[in-house]
Amino acid sequence: xxxxxxxxxxxxxxxxxxxxxxxxxxxxxxxxxxxxxxxxxxxxxxxxxxxxxxxxxxxxxxxxxxxxxxxxxxxxxxxxxxxxxxxxxxxxxxxxxxxxxxxxxxxxxxxxxxxxxxxxxxxxxxx
Amino acid sequence: xxxxxxxxxxxxxxxxxxxxxxxxxxxxxxxxxxxxxxxxxxxxxxxxxxxxxxxxxxxxxxxxxxxxxxxxxxxxxxxxxxxxxxxxxxxxxxxxxxxxxxxxxxxxxxxxxxxxxxxxxxxxxxxxxxxxxxxxxxxxxxxxxxxxxxxxxxxxxxxxxxxxxxxxxxxxxxxxxxxxxxxxxxxxxxxxxxxxxxxxxxxxxxxxxxxxxxxxxxxxxx
Numbered sequence: 001x002x003x004x005x006x007x008x009x010x011x012x013x014x015x016x017x018x019x020x021x022x023x024x025x026x027x028x029x030x031x032x033x034x035x036x037x038x039x040x041x042x043x044x045x046x047x048x049x050x051x052x053x054x055x056x057x058x059x060x061x062x063x064x065x066x067x068x069x070x071x072x073x074x075x076x077x078x079x080x081x082x083x084x085x086x087x088x089x090x091x092x093x094x095x096x097x098x099x100x101x102x103x104x105x106x107x108x109x110x111x112x113x114x115x116x117x118x119x120x121x122x123x124x125x126x127x
Numbered sequence: 128x129x130x131x132x133x134x135x136x137x138x139x140x141x142x143x144x145x146x147x148x149x150x151x152x153x154x155x156x157x158x159x160x161x162x163x164x165x166x167x168x169x170x171x172x173x174x175x176x177x178x179x180x181x182x183x184x185x186x187x188x189x190x191x192x193x194x195x196x197x198x199x200x201x202x203x204x205x206x207x208x209x210x211x212x213x214x215x216x217x218x219x220x221x222x223x224x225x226x227x228x229x230x231x232x233x234x235x236x237x238x239x240x241x242x243x244x245x246x247x248x249x250x251x252x253x254x255x256x257x258x259x260x261x262x263x264x265x266x267x268x269x270x271x272x273x274x275x276x277x278x279x280x281x282x283x284x285x286x287x288x289x290x291x292x293x294x295x296x297x298x299x300x301x302x303x304x305x306x307x308x309x310x311x312x313x314x315x316x317x318x319x320x321x322x323x324x325x326x327x328x329x330x331x332x333x334x335x336x337x338x339x340x341x342x343x344x345x346x347x348x349x
Binding site for chain 1: 141145148164165167168169171172247248275276277278279280281282283284285286287289290291293294296297313314316
């Protein structure tokens with residue numbers, strides 16, 4: 001699957017030791033559903049697709065990683081949490097805070113999906 | 128209000144997108160580079176259709192303001208030309224000399240700037256203010272670390288640090304800012320805040336005057 005253009009395109013994440021070729025292949029085989037408008041979900045979609053993940057849009061602000069339903073909960077000044085379970089996500093209101101949430105969630109999902117099953121995965125709760 | 132974004136890459140482009148959507152802000156976006164294939168995973172506002180085109184021009188056009196583009200590199204020689212009038216300078220660069228140029232110019236002219244960097248699973252953000260510590264106070268002289276083409280970078284680390292930086296800028300505008308350095312770690316999913324002490328920086332002169340003396344440089348008068 002790795003021709004020269006693919007290697008060039010994904011070279012910066014392949015160089016990250018914990019991702020490498022194997023992690024990049026896991027990302028390219030993954031699927032995430034991100035619904036909703038606004039800065040948070042838009043940047044999350046950008047970053048997941050950038051990493052090679054197949055991103056599916058939904059008409060409601062839901063989030064689903066593979067078969068796993070997740071939800072972003074705003075906690076006022078405490079920022080935002082990612083929790084397991086069905087429901088609509090609430091993204092932070094200010095554009096900068098929503099970008100933080102979308103990008104941070106992107107890092108977290110890329111970490112989870114790039115790691116081998118049972119190897120170095122954190123739980124799904126994000127603070 | 129004028130914000131100068133130096134570098135339209137992984138950090139500068141999301142910062143420009145957020146700032147440029149605020150009607151009271153006009154931008155000046157500097158970048159001499161063109162879009163390449165390896166940029167696309169983390170410089171997510173660019174597409175394959177933009178390959179080979181100047182980043183500042185593509186970004187400014189996509190924000191609806193082609194006149195914001197400056198397809199040039201910032202240097203000590205052209206700092207006055209491109210930074211004059213800036214209410215904020217955003218560091219979207221990837222190298223130490225460019226950051227030193229921004230730091231020196233901003234301290235001389237009493238303007239704040241956002242220090243931002245991302246590499247591997249790590250990122251840093253600080254709003255550098257004229258009466259806070261300078262880049263050399265924080266990191267010492269000549270801190271050139273590894274580059275993303277050497278050790279890689281996880282794309283959204285750049286957006287995370289850009290967003291944190293813009294939140295610092297908001298708190299500064301609201302008059303509630305004290306200098307801090309944020310250390311972001313995407314592998315452990317942690318954000319660590321380091322409070323910085325206001326300091327008498329001896330490194331950079333202001334307004335063409337001599338560097339402020341530190342205690343070791345004050346001659347004996349006695």
